[in-house]
Amino acid sequence: MFVKTLLAALACAGAVLAGGPAQAQPQQPAPRSRLTVATFPDLDRAARAAAPTWAKLHPEVELKIVSMQYADHHLAMTTALATGSGLPDVMAIDLRYIGKFAASGGFVDLNQPPFEARALREQFVRYALVQGQGPRGEQLAMPCDIGPGTLLYRKDILDKAGVSEAEITRDWASYLEAGKKIKAATGAYLMADASDLRDIALRQGLKDGEGIYFDAQGRVLVQGERFRRAFELGRAARQAGLDAHATAWTNDWAAGFKQGRIATQMMGAWLVGHLRNWLAPDTSGLWRSAPLPGGVQAAYGGSFYAIPKKAQNKAAAWDFIRLMTADKRVQLDSLRVLDSYPALLAAQQDALMDEPIAFLGGQVARRMWRETAAQVPATPVNPFDALATDIIRDEFEKVIARGKDIDAALADARALIERRARRRPGSVS
Amino acid sequence: MSRSRRFAPYLFIAPFFLLFAVFGLFPLLFSIYLSLHQWNPAEGLHTMQWVGLENYGYVATDPWFHDSLYNTGWLALVAGLPQHLVALPLAFFIHQRVKRGRDLVVGAYFVPYITSSVAIALIFNTLYSKDYGLINAVLAELTRIPLLGSPVAAVAGVDWLGDADFTKPAVAFVVFWRFLGWNLVLYLSALQVIDKDLYEAATLDGARTWQQFRYITLPLLKPMMFFAVSLTIIGSLQLFEEPFILVDMEKGVSHSVMTSAIFMYRLAFSEGDFGSASAVSWLLFFIIAALTWLNARLFGREARGEHGSR
Numbered sequence: 001m002f003v004k005t006l007l008a009a010l011a012c013a014g015a016v017l018a019g020g021p022a023q024a025q026p027q028q029p030a031p032r033s034r035l036t037v038a039t040f041p042d043l044d045r046a047a048r049a050a051a052p053t054w055a056k057l058h059p060e061v062e063l064k065i066v067s068m069q070y071a072d073h074h075l076a077m078t079t080a081l082a083t084g085s086g087l088p089d090v091m092a093i094d095l096r097y098i099g100k101f102a103a104s105g106g107f108v109d110l111n112q113p114p115f116e117a118r119a120l121r122e123q124f125v126r127y128a129l130v131q132g133q134g135p136r137g138e139q140l141a142m143p144c145d146i147g148p149g150t151l152l153y154r155k156d157i158l159d160k161a162g163v164s165e166a167e168i169t170r171d172w173a174s175y176l177e178a179g180k181k182i183k184a185a186t187g188a189y190l191m192a193d194a195s196d197l198r199d200i201a202l203r204q205g206l207k208d209g210e211g212i213y214f215d216a217q218g219r220v221l222v223q224g225e226r227f228r229r230a231f232e233l234g235r236a237a238r239q240a241g242l243d244a245h246a247t248a249w250t251n252d253w254a255a256g257f258k259q260g261r262i263a264t265q266m267m268g269a270w271l272v273g274h275l276r277n278w279l280a281p282d283t284s285g286l287w288r289s290a291p292l293p294g295g296v297q298a299a300y301g302g303s304f305y306a307i308p309k310k311a312q313n314k315a316a317a318w319d320f321i322r323l324m325t326a327d328k329r330v331q332l333d334s335l336r337v338l339d340s341y342p343a344l345l346a347a348q349q350d351a352l353m354d355e356p357i358a359f360l361g362g363q364v365a366r367r368m369w370r371e372t373a374a375q376v377p378a379t380p381v382n383p384f385d386a387l388a389t390d391i392i393r394d395e396f397e398k399v400i401a402r403g404k405d406i407d408a409a410l411a412d413a414r415a416l417i418e419r420r421a422r423r424r425p426g427s428v429s
Numbered sequence: 430m431s432r433s434r435r436f437a438p439y440l441f442i443a444p445f446f447l448l449f450a451v452f453g454l455f456p457l458l459f460s461i462y463l464s465l466h467q468w469n470p471a472e473g474l475h476t477m478q479w480v481g482l483e484n485y486g487y488v489a490t491d492p493w494f495h496d497s498l499y500n501t502g503w504l505a506l507v508a509g510l511p512q513h514l515v516a517l518p519l520a521f522f523i524h525q526r527v528k529r530g531r532d533l534v535v536g537a538y539f540v541p542y543i544t545s546s547v548a549i550a551l552i553f554n555t556l557y558s559k560d561y562g563l564i565n566a567v568l569a570e571l572t573r574i575p576l577l578g579s580p581v582a583a584v585a586g587v588d589w590l591g592d593a594d595f596t597k598p599a600v601a602f603v604v605f606w607r608f609l610g611w612n613l614v615l616y617l618s619a620l621q622v623i624d625k626d627l628y629e630a631a632t633l634d635g636a637r638t639w640q641q642f643r644y645i646t647l648p649l650l651k652p653m654m655f656f657a658v659s660l661t662i663i664g665s666l667q668l669f670e671e672p673f674i675l676v677d678m679e680k681g682v683s684h685s686v687m688t689s690a691i692f693m694y695r696l697a698f699s700e701g702d703f704g705s706a707s708a709v710s711w712l713l714f715f716i717i718a719a720l721t722w723l724n725a726r727l728f729g730r731e732a733r734g735e736h737g738s739r
Contacts (some may be wrong), residue, residue: 045513082470100701104471195681225637245591251554255561397681401593420700
């Protein structure tokens with residue numbers, strides 16, 4: 001594998017060396033320049049939808065959209081950052097990679113002139129803007145879409161079990177109790193996987209400026225009460241047989257929705273689009289959206305645009321990013337093609353938010369999502385967040401499947417995270 | 430001889446050596462260099478930091494590396510050993526008894542080996558599925574048969590790729606299934622060059638099939654066994670694809686099939702620690718070298734063909 005990566009890096013470098021001069025050579029005082037945007041599906045559809053607008057605004061700059069599969073895109077961008085070559089003018093980054101990429105030092109600080117992103121600060125959902133910030137508060141990426149967390153549930157299944165929405169949203173104990181009733185009455189599982197519950201419960205009570213796994217000084221937080229409680233809740237769900245053992249995005253997960261065996265799912269609001277388009281189109285009208293149980297305000301996912309330091313066409317890149325993120329019309333178009341939720345506050349105030357959603361049985365859900373988005377705490381990302389997520393996931397599995405003691409599991413998780421995080425480049429003297 | 434003539438041969442062999450230098454030798458040497466550095470590729474080439482052997486110490490004392498070695502060893506034994514224990518007698522049987530349609534039979538066993546791993550992942554993920562899989566459906570049917578019922582019931586409804594008790598056997602089976610045909614072909618080819626006179630003589634002396642297998646086939650197959658087992662050792666210790674595609678990394682349970690190669694991948698691509706990942710690859714190399722050496726010892730000189738041929 002490792003050798004393969006090196007090969008990929010070499011091949012990449014080779015391609016750039018071969019292609020570089022040829023591109024730069026021909027028209028010296030180029031009447032037209034080119035803007036390269038590297039992105040991934042489905043986000044690329046938003047960029048393509050905005051292409052005609054771009055062509056009207058900037059006929060002199062040709063827009064080139066390079067789209068690769070999600071994992072390939074982020075791997076290619078890692079390679080490009082490593083070698084400093086083959087970098088696009090605008091890079092789309094998923095939330096998962098933002099911490100890692102932000103620490104790379106390979107992006108321009110958009111707060112600096114000539115970009116002055118600070119001036120746009122008030123126009124965006126605050127937590128999403130903070131997610132795009134580097135360790136020293138520099139704005140490295142601008143949010144284009146966000147995922148306000150919601151509890152989606154099958155109204156028909158709940159009705160059959162005689163369970164109300166209030167019961168599944170009041171608090172965690174009530175949510176699990178309702179799950180038992182649903183299971184007894186209909187046979188459906190309350191949730192897809194116990195880890196869904198753990199993930200959301202460990203965000204309970206987070207305040208502005210607090211990290212999920214690390215505090216501002218980089219100390220590991222996983223032995224705190226927050227994690228203990230989340231592990232206990234997850235374990236209780238598993239022990240009561242309330243989860244379908246179906247990890248998100250697997251076949252079993254999709255089949256669970258299609259066959260109505262999963263009664264609720266906590267996820268970003270964008271899941272509605274996935275359910276409608278491919279996961280379970282036949283269940284249209286049966287779903288409803290509710291706030292997350294226990295008053296948790298959380299977000300799932302989100303996409304960003306950033307400008308690499310080595311980008312050729314930074315001015316046009318910034319124009320493009322502003323078009324995609326700060327233009328109300330483009331943001332609403334993105335919502336229409338992607339079912340993504342806009343990060344731009346002005347777009348969130350549009351009349352479109354008051355439209356009923358047919359898939360949710362005509363519910364006016366976007367207004368509720370706006371409330372959620374406004375209340376999600378601004379949580380700074382840490383380059384080791386993804387790693388900590390992996391480690392917590394492994395230890396949680398040991399707790400729910402192998403009966404490992406929660407305190408021991410969290411102590412082990414902390415030791416592992418600290419061990420890995422100590423390897424932060426620069427920390428070795 | 431003119432100058433150009435003298436250099437011509439080198440020019441002709443240059444393409445291979447150039448490609449080898451760029452795609453074979455350079456990555457190899459670079460990974461040694463990398464294993465002595467700390468480097469996160471996202472931060473650029475200039476951020477490499479010399480750390481000496483620290484990466485090796487870090488990896489050797491890592492609990493995940495230990496887990497991964499255990500998983501690799503477990504899978505190597507449970508998936509590797511049966512490959513040979515089944516392939517050898519099967520090859521003998523096919524060689525002796527299957528005359529008509531032999532190519533078809535051998536081909537059928539060989540197909541898994543050349544099937545794309547993506548197709549294998551799709552098929553086995555479906556077969557192994559807890560609620561919708563064919564394996565569990567068959568097991569559920571079997572529990573209805575009176576005597577067979579109770580032992581089968583113990584594994585009916587198992588979450589094959591979601592329960593840490595079963596992921597390793599499930600993955601081991603796919604590896605076994607995939608490489609059985611390969612070993613079968615190796616052993617068949619070796620059987621075909623054994624002199625038929627030996628069997629005829631043995632038959633005249635009254636040797637039965639089992640005795641022929643034990644005293645003629647097995648000793649003469651020793652060199653091929655050495656070769657096949659060496660390949661299995663090397664392949665097993667580098668095992669990556671099957672566990673990687675069968676058990677989603679997003680599942681907590683994926684830890685139970687995290688082989689050393691997967692650990693290396695995670696270090697490099699999830700954690701961005703390319704130095705330690707290179708160190709893992711070299712530690713693995715030393716382990717493979719040691720085991721191959723041990724294997725050579727076990728089979729003895731003869732099997733390695735060092736003994737002068739007759």
